[in-house]
Amino acid sequence: MTEGKHDLEIVRQVAAPPAKVWRAWSDPDILKLWWCPRPWTTEVRAHDLRTGGAFHTFMSGPDGGTSDNPGIFLEVVPLQRIVWTSMLVEGWRPADPWLPMTGIFLIEPEGQGTRYTARCLHRSDADRAKHEEMGFFDGWGTMIEQMEEVAKGLD
Amino acid sequence: MTEGKHDLEIVRQVAAPPAKVWRAWSDPDILKLWWCPRPWTTEVRAHDLRTGGAFHTFMSGPDGGTSDNPGIFLEVVPLQRIVWTSMLVEGWRPADPWLPMTGIFLIEPEGQGTRYTARCLHRSDADRAKHEEMGFFDGWGTMIEQMEEVAKGLD
Numbered sequence: 555m556t557e558g559k560h561d562l563e564i565v566r567q568v569a570a571p572p573a574k575v576w577r578a579w580s581d582p583d584i585l586k587l588w589w590c591p592r593p594w595t596t597e598v599r600a601h602d603l604r605t606g607g608a609f610h611t612f613m614s615g616p617d618g619g620t621s622d623n624p625g626i627f628l629e630v631v632p633l634q635r636i637v638w639t640s641m642l643v644e645g646w647r648p649a650d651p652w653l654p655m656t657g658i659f660l661i662e663p664e665g666q667g668t669r670y671t672a673r674c675l676h677r678s679d680a681d682r683a684k685h686e687e688m689g690f691f692d693g694w695g696t697m698i699e700q701m702e703e704v705a706k707g708l709d
Numbered sequence: 710m711t712e713g714k715h716d717l718e719i720v721r722q723v724a725a726p727p728a729k730v731w732r733a734w735s736d737p738d739i740l741k742l743w744w745c746p747r748p749w750t751t752e753v754r755a756h757d758l759r760t761g762g763a764f765h766t767f768m769s770g771p772d773g774g775t776s777d778n779p780g781i782f783l784e785v786v787p788l789q790r791i792v793w794t795s796m797l798v799e800g801w802r803p804a805d806p807w808l809p810m811t812g813i814f815l816i817e818p819e820g821q822g823t824r825y826t827a828r829c830l831h832r833s834d835a836d837r838a839k840h841e842e843m844g845f846f847d848g849w850g851t852m853i854e855q856m857e858e859v860a861k862g863l864d
Contacts, residue, residue, distance in 0.1 A: 641796040641803050646811045648832045654803040677803045
């Protein structure tokens with residue numbers, strides 16, 4: 555699903571309650587278990603969950619490839635909403651990201667589970683198209699499936 | 710003065726108390742009187758003084774030149790601190806600014822007046838050097854002098 559000309563969006567029913575989805579996001583030791591499609595792995599280099607706090611993930615693939623993604627959190631509403639951007643780094647400093655984006659993640663109760671929205675905002679339609687061609691829907695879809703599996707397994 | 714390799718900074722003693730400097734910043738009808746060096750003029754297209762709120766100025770020169778500067782406020786602490794960036798626009802959307810920057814403005818009491826700090830953060834030393842060559846110190850210095858004159862004249 556695409557919302558707005560420059561945006562990409564996935565909405566999924568997740569079979570875990572909002573409190574567990576929130577834990578999967580707010581604990582970096584849990585987040586790293588699902589943050590990128592396996593067999594790639596995630597190192598969480600910063601996870602300061604507040605407006606302006608650093609959020610930095612570094613991913614590594616079995617072929618030696620890496621993906622470095624510094625950024626900051628912009629909005630944090632416990633159990634409900636997280637906004638992150640690659641456009642700025644800690645201390646509000648402008649960044650020069652390989653993928654200019656803002657991610658908006660919404661957690662809403664739905665039945666026994668969660669309605670989870672992952673929305674990615676871009677500068678332009680060209681950036682949106684490039685991200686879609688890079689495999690946004692497969693990649694982010696897999697992340698959400700991994701998140702669901704991890705969240706369901708939490709106590 | 711330069712603070713940090715990528716930053717430009719001006720610190721000035723302003724002969725108006727913090728409350729008047731704050732008013733000169735927080736009222737768009739006052740801000741437009743000093744925001745760019747005269748004879749250029751400023752149109753304030755958005756001034757939503759809260760974290761995430763749009764701040765958009767459009768400047769016009771007597772020679773027909775223009776400068777369009779959309780962005781958002783990142784931090785607003787009344788009477789003390791304003792942070793603005795060109796890297797994002799309203800709704801946290803990534804921007805594609807002609808001048809990638811974050812501006813940090815500090816208002817502190819000093820004697821009968823204000824110690825005013827205007828700090829500009831860049832992505833890189835190259836961006837900093839470019840901004841300095843564009844006339845940062847003259848331009849921002851003039852803005853501060855104009856701000857002081859306007860603030861002193863407030864009731």
